Amino acid sequence: xxxxxxxxxxxxxxxxxxxxxxxxxxxxxxxxxxxxxxxxxxxxxxxxxxxxxxxxxxxxxxxxxxxxxxxxxxxxxxxxxxxxxxxxxxxxxxxxxxxxxxxxxxxxxxxxxxxxxxxxxxxxxxxxxxxxxxxxxxxxxxxxxxxxxxxxxxxxxxxxxxxxxxxxxxxxxxxxxxxxxxxxxxxxxxxxxxxxxxxxxxxxxxxxxxxxxxxxxxxxxxxxxxxxxxxxxxxxxxxxxxxxxxxxxxxxxxxxxxxxxxxxx
Amino acid sequence: xxxxxxxxxxxxxxxxxxxxxxxxxxxxxxxxxxxxxxxxxxxxxxxxxxxxxxxxxxxxxxxxxxxxxxxxxxxxxxxxxxxxxxxxxxxxxxxxxxxxxxxxxxxxxxxxxxxxxxxxxxxxxxxxxxxxxxxxxxxxxxxxxxxxxxxxxxxxxxxxxxxxxxxxxxxxxxxxxxxxxxxxxxxxxxxxxxxxxxxxxxxxxx
Numbered sequence: 001x002x003x004x005x006x007x008x009x010x011x012x013x014x015x016x017x018x019x020x021x022x023x024x025x026x027x028x029x030x031x032x033x034x035x036x037x038x039x040x041x042x043x044x045x046x047x048x049x050x051x052x053x054x055x056x057x058x059x060x061x062x063x064x065x066x067x068x069x070x071x072x073x074x075x076x077x078x079x080x081x082x083x084x085x086x087x088x089x090x091x092x093x094x095x096x097x098x099x100x101x102x103x104x105x106x107x108x109x110x111x112x113x114x115x116x117x118x119x120x121x122x123x124x125x126x127x128x129x130x131x132x133x134x135x136x137x138x139x140x141x142x143x144x145x146x147x148x149x150x151x152x153x154x155x156x157x158x159x160x161x162x163x164x165x166x167x168x169x170x171x172x173x174x175x176x177x178x179x180x181x182x183x184x185x186x187x188x189x190x191x192x193x194x195x196x197x198x199x200x201x202x203x204x205x206x207x208x209x210x211x212x213x214x215x216x217x218x219x220x221x222x223x224x225x226x227x228x229x230x231x232x233x234x235x236x237x238x239x240x241x242x243x244x245x246x247x248x249x250x251x252x253x254x255x256x257x258x259x260x261x262x263x264x265x
Numbered sequence: 266x267x268x269x270x271x272x273x274x275x276x277x278x279x280x281x282x283x284x285x286x287x288x289x290x291x292x293x294x295x296x297x298x299x300x301x302x303x304x305x306x307x308x309x310x311x312x313x314x315x316x317x318x319x320x321x322x323x324x325x326x327x328x329x330x331x332x333x334x335x336x337x338x339x340x341x342x343x344x345x346x347x348x349x350x351x352x353x354x355x356x357x358x359x360x361x362x363x364x365x366x367x368x369x370x371x372x373x374x375x376x377x378x379x380x381x382x383x384x385x386x387x388x389x390x391x392x393x394x395x396x397x398x399x400x401x402x403x404x405x406x407x408x409x410x411x412x413x414x415x416x417x418x419x420x421x422x423x424x425x426x427x428x429x430x431x432x433x434x435x436x437x438x439x440x441x442x443x444x445x446x447x448x449x450x451x452x453x454x455x456x457x458x459x460x461x462x463x464x465x466x467x468x469x470x471x
């Protein structure tokens with residue numbers, strides 16, 4: 001790789017947009033080239049300065065309300081009839097269809113009840129499956145010594161890397177001041193969807209934090225399985241599953257900090 | 266230069282393919298449509314306003330443009346595929362440039378990408394120095410002073426955390442152009458802050 005090429009790639013590199021092969025190549029080049037390393041450092045500083053110091057202009061709340069109010073909706077006197085209404089009721093008389101509708105309605109009611117019951121019964125099953133999947137992912141990564149896809153202690157490298165590959169942007173907190181060193185991130189597939197995994201380290205313990213968007217607020221949940229502690233929290237629309245062989249108290253601290261950090265952007 | 270580096274970019278490959286659970290259900294009522302829009306798109310209203318504010322550089326104009334863009338997004342809601350944020354920002358961005366062309370035509374012309382020298386040479390080292398000491402106001406003024414095309418990619422990248430691929434989609438340019446504009450933006454910014462420091466007598470520490 002020439003210096004010119006390396007210079008060109010620096011921006012993509014600090015933005016976490018370079019593929020692994022080119023990253024390795026560039027890092028090898030950086031190792032042998034102090035001035036390029038310095039340029040890379042200055043570039044990171046520049047990027048950091050903009051992120052930290054440039055004004056973020058949040059919209060005034062009243063403006064959002066005004067826009068919300070301006071979105072066309074139906075008049076207050078009831079929803080417009082959906083398209084199938086005309087087909088179902090061409091003569092405008094519901095009575096002619098009443099006989100036909102009655103069994104259909106009771107069938108629908110039975111189906112609804114079945115669905116609600118099934119939801120209640122299956123819910124714990126889903127949690128159980130996810131528990132197994134996150135635990136398996138954690139153990140697999142430690143067995144294979146493959147902890148991350150992107151290695152970095154910098155949340156500004158890990159977050160964009162993950163965001164670029166997922167349909168959501170996971171909150172990535174720098175907790176090094178509290179003794180949780182971030183070492184990288186990876187992607188995995190949990191509960192039939194691609195998810196972010198943030199990898200932290202405390203002393204010699206590896207901690208995987210699985211993150212994906214959640215619907216609603218679920219109860220916190222802690223358990224111990226096969227010698228691993230597993231915690232689940234949901235906050236601000238995100239679910240976090242934390243898996244580690246770290247002791248429960250310290251893992252609780254981490255869970256609390258993650259919840260705090262994800263609370264306010 | 267044309268970017269041979271394009272092929273080294275991660276986004277040449279398709280990202281993890283995703284289910285799209287958000288496509289419009291059949292027979293959706295107007296209220297349901299509005300609710301779905303509020304859930305999917307309005308959470309990104311701050312991003313829309315931030316982009317509009319940085320492109321128009323003025324609160325009042327940003328309000329008008331952002332509001333108009335979101336209402337337009339609502340009209341074209343059926344066209345949403347994939348993620349809502351880059352989709353909304355595309356519309357906001359286009360509204361902004363339309364607005365700029367009508368109201369401040371001087372700001373959208375004269376900055377062709379062709380003339381850009383992409384590579385920062387070794388001698389621009391000192392310019393980039395000590396970014397951590399940048400004065401906040403000076404930095405904001407310097408960003409506001411960038412040509413719109415460069416300001417746009419910088420804001421999308423650093424403040425909205427958009428990927429190169431999304432920025433390319435929003436600004437409707439190839440990924441290689443996103444890279445060169447971003448490189449150019451960062452360099453112009455460094456030069457501009459440095460110049461401002463010298464004028465004001467505050468030395469950028471060496």
